[in-house]
Amino acid sequence: MSATRLLVLGVVRGYGRVHGYRVGADLLSWGAGEWANVKWGSIYHALRQATRAGLLRVHDDVPGRTDYELTERGLAEFRRLLRDALRQPQPRPDLIGAALALLPALPRPEALALLQERLAALEQRREKAQAQLDGWTDPPHVRELFGLWEAGAAAGIEWTRGLIERLTDGAYPMAGEPGSPGRPGSWNVP
Structure with missing residues (x-):
């Protein structure tokens, strides 16, 4: 299982439709370069692989800019990866780190x-x-x-x-709760 794939799918899901630079900027601002070894190259590689696998749909209606959107298959893969990362302890901390970064996506x-x-x-x-x-x-x-x-x-x-x-005890707004960033497409593009 790839923490980078989970993170990339999660950020695309969060925005609903987003360009690759925004995905990378978010992940690197979270420090994912250190705790998940995410780099610009691995982000764009994950975007290309996910597109080839039918997990992402490409939109290139703005010249010089490619936006990505999850397909139904991509949403199912995101959910599977998130659930597995949360339930299955791994020797490396990158998967649980990715799951925690995307935790509000779950009820x-x-x-x-x-x-x-x-x-x-x-x-x-x-x-x-x-x-x-x-x-x-x-x-x-x-x-x-x-x-x-x-x-x-x-x-x-x-x-x-x-x-x-x-x-x-109610910490953190989770999916379906007021103020949760867990709804697909609920993240605001700055």
């Missing part, structure tokens, strides 16, 4: 359910790492790897529980 109950799935997966990961840590004998230094995995899962559990609590 609150769905986001909470997906985070519960993430929490269960992290708890299983922590238990497995702890069992490996407890049972490992030779070579002894490899235990550090299992300790790292256990500590990472434990931190993920703590953070996920906190986010679940914040969302349960």
Whole structure:
């Protein structure tokens, strides 16, 4: 799964119809260059790939400018990528970062359910790492790897529980709620 693809589809969805420069400017202003390794080239590559895959529709009615709009297939792909990124813990933080950047696209109950799935997966990961840590004998230094995995899962559990609590308490306007940026085409072009 590609964090860049998720982010690009999410920004296009947010605006409804937008040119590539705006997609890139938004992503880079969010710091995605650092936490998701998004670069100008990868943004335009993702736009071209998504267009070829039928996820985006191209509009070139303004000379020298190409605008993009999600197709129905693109919307379905965006939703799938967002849900998977939220529910499935990954070793790299770019996918959860992308999911968090686009979190308001989900209704609150769905986001909470997906985070519960993430929490269960992290708890299983922590238990497995702890069992490996407890049972490992030779070579002894490899235990550090299992300790790292256990500590990472434990931190993920703590953070996920906190986010679940914040969302349960009403933090952040989510899709379908007043003030939410989660409706397709609801972002204002500056």
